[in-house]
Amino acid sequence: MRSLTGPQAMTLTINGDARQVVVYPGETLLYTLRGDALGLTGAKPGCENGDCGACTVLIEQMPVKSCMVLTVEVEGSDITTVEGLQHAPIQQAFIDHGAFQCGYCTSGFLMVGHALSQQPDHDQGRLVEWLRSNICRCTSYQEITDAVRAVCSEIES
């Protein structure tokens, strides 16, 4: 493993684009994404402790809490943020099912739901297991699970 001290210039692949950034070795991906250079503020800090999931992004199509990842760890990985969702069915499903109120946790839940819908297996148990990673304080969770289930079953059929 290469040893890192001080600011590092590197290239990240975010939403299909190669982006040049300068990051500190101790910098979380959440911090880098939200910083002035990238301005991808869709991922939200809610606890910066891996508990709430508001900062969830996809790394190689899998949901990851960006507050728990160092940016230097994901050089060369394919990163997708909520800004990278282009008319994904999950977005309209969240609107149709009233799956958000304040909207702060929404980006994170969207990323989990979107990633799950791309998985071959998304039965009820898996759906609950995946969505348990995130917290919503406004809705009843039924709206969110309904939205995700709708997208998953649509893809199946």
Next chain:
Amino acid sequence: MSVIGTSVTRKEAPNKVTGRARYTDDVNVPGTWHAVMVPSQQAHARIMAINTESAQNVAGVKAVLTGCDVAILTGDVIEDRPPLAHEKVRYWGEPVALVVAHDEASARRAAGLIEVRYQPLKVVNSIQEALAANAPLIHERISEYQVATPPAYPKRASNLADEANVVKGDVDMVWEQSAIRVQVRVKLPQVDHAAMEPRVAKAEILADGRVLIHSNTQAPYEVQKLLAKYFHLDPGQIIVQVPLIGGAFGGKATVHLEILAYLASKAVGGHAVKIANTREADLASSPVGMGLEADIGLAATKDGRLMAAKMRYFMDIGAYADSAPRIARAIAAQCTGPYKIEHLHADVYCVYTNHTYTTAFRGFGHMPMTFAIERAMDELARTLHIDPLELRERNALAPGDTTPTQARLTRSNLGDLPLAIDHMRTLIHWNGPTPRVVDDRHIRATGVAAFWKTSSSPPNAISGAIVTMNGDGSVNLSIGAVEFGAASKTTAAQILAEQLRIPLERVFIREEVNTHVDPEHWKTVASLSTYMVGRAVLDAANDLIRQLKDLAATVLRCSADDLDYGNEKLFVRDDPSIQLKFSDLALGYKYQEGDSIGGQLMGRGHFMIRHLNLLDQETGQGRPGPAWTVGVQAVEVEYDRMTHQYQILTAASVIDAGRVINPAAAVGQVMGGMNMGLGVASREVIHYDAQGQFLSNQFRTYRLMRVGEQPQEYRVEFVETPQVDSPFGARPLGEHGVLAIGAALANALSSAAEVPLNTLPLTPEAIWQARRRRLHYDTV
């Protein structure tokens, strides 16, 4: 056309599903500096010395502030709180110092180097300890405090910040004469709002003296007023901007970080400074929701008619009063629940402790208050062998009755609880409270509970609206209510669209509030926006229509009275072919010859709460709010007799919502409210250790509901008894899903576990303990 009663998509929805919705911390002035607070590591201690030297020497640090630099006391009602602890600390997590640096990392590093030398004092760790004889005083100078917003009666040489009383009828006589009496003692811990967006505030003082505040506050105009007051500024100098808010629940209605941000900016020559709570600070340092202990006594006839009530409530308000005196009065004024009790005595005490200070929490005291009365109602039903829904229906307040504070009730201001109860019977196929055995381990039981709530707003609360027209006849709506998820902006736009008879898409409304341009709205609290802002919007719409008609009358050479409007046109009523489009008039009318009259049309509207008063000190007499929302809730559980674990099968609400303006949004508010209320009742608790240290300062120690733990099914229904003075008859709805659902859960579990469960949260362990105590008690 009707926009009212239609499930429209909230205006900001597309932004919220694309990451484009902007919250306070998403947009920052480049070069903004950072302030970080140093939290107290003691719950109650004298500050002997603060050494800031090493912190000052950290590269990038621009200023370090301590309580000695800030000689003011703040507080919504009682001015008892120094922005930075001065001379002593009163709760674990209280800000002791503030470091301002170029960047957050340097500020945090420096904050860690500040050494505070404490002399620990005896910690007041509970209501009992606070009220004990010779209890250490948390506020030694309580009698010197200014009451900024009366009424509040701090008691000298005590830990009582305030006391509110309600007296009605002749309680002592009727109590003695009554056939049946029940006593219930409930105990609820402090809980946290846990909005997903932590609190954040930014301040910048411009060279011309203007102060720019950005924060996720529910009360931008209160921030403006209080900063002006505390720092001797003109209100007009202070501009508060609030974009979308990531959940609030009352926790963002108090002025807290804004003061620190202003102080930080002032200390560095007005540079833009941000202070953003970590989750840990948001839980432990910023205010939480109160704890409550209450003794409820109910006296009734043998056929279940309530005769008298004796009630005592002790609020664990934590170290500072904040809005506790107002909450105490809300509890006092609604203490009977939605029931007719003609003889009562209720005392509500605001008790200082060395816990984190508290503020409004969704329901403004009505949730814990409802838990207390509704547990007592169920005990009464059990004692009398009366169906609990029947008991509630029999005692429901009716038009012509008066409230505990002797406010007169009408069909309009009360709604119809019996009708809601009747709907609930059908909605949950009510068969009574008797548990149903599933198998040798599992048992199912349903609990019910009812609520009422009013706004407890000040008697002079105001709201406003400004509508300007665009050249194409569409309109822009400016209001002072913030958007934290309750769809208050969309609701206001719906009301405007309906009144102007235009499609909702033709109403443009900004997501943010700016106190400099948007007319004042008291605070976005108390579920009042639909009523207050709505009335202002109607007033503005009518003003605009008047202007449209006046201008059209001139052009069409007729009387304004001859004109009607629709489809973005004004037309002569008896010959609609004589018409003008809104767009012909919006920016003034241009005659064929080119000369023009008018100018941009803009409607203005305002609203002020009427007929409210402050409650009398002795009797509580007075009118605490414009109207009440009533409802009934039910929970069905499946309880495991062996492990005391339980599943929530169904959660149901029937609420008298007046006219429902946006059905889908209304159902969502109520479902979300039920989930929150069930989380609070089933698992949420702030723990303090023996030294008063706040132990629940992360989401792994302060446990919230997660997917899979929510009820398997939600059922929501509305009955619609119009509130005549509210836009289209709509009643407040935003908070109400939480109010009685926890009581319904406790009632269900008390039936299932065959033991009164009066302490929250209702964890399996708590149920086990209650059963064990009961067993012990029965055998001794």
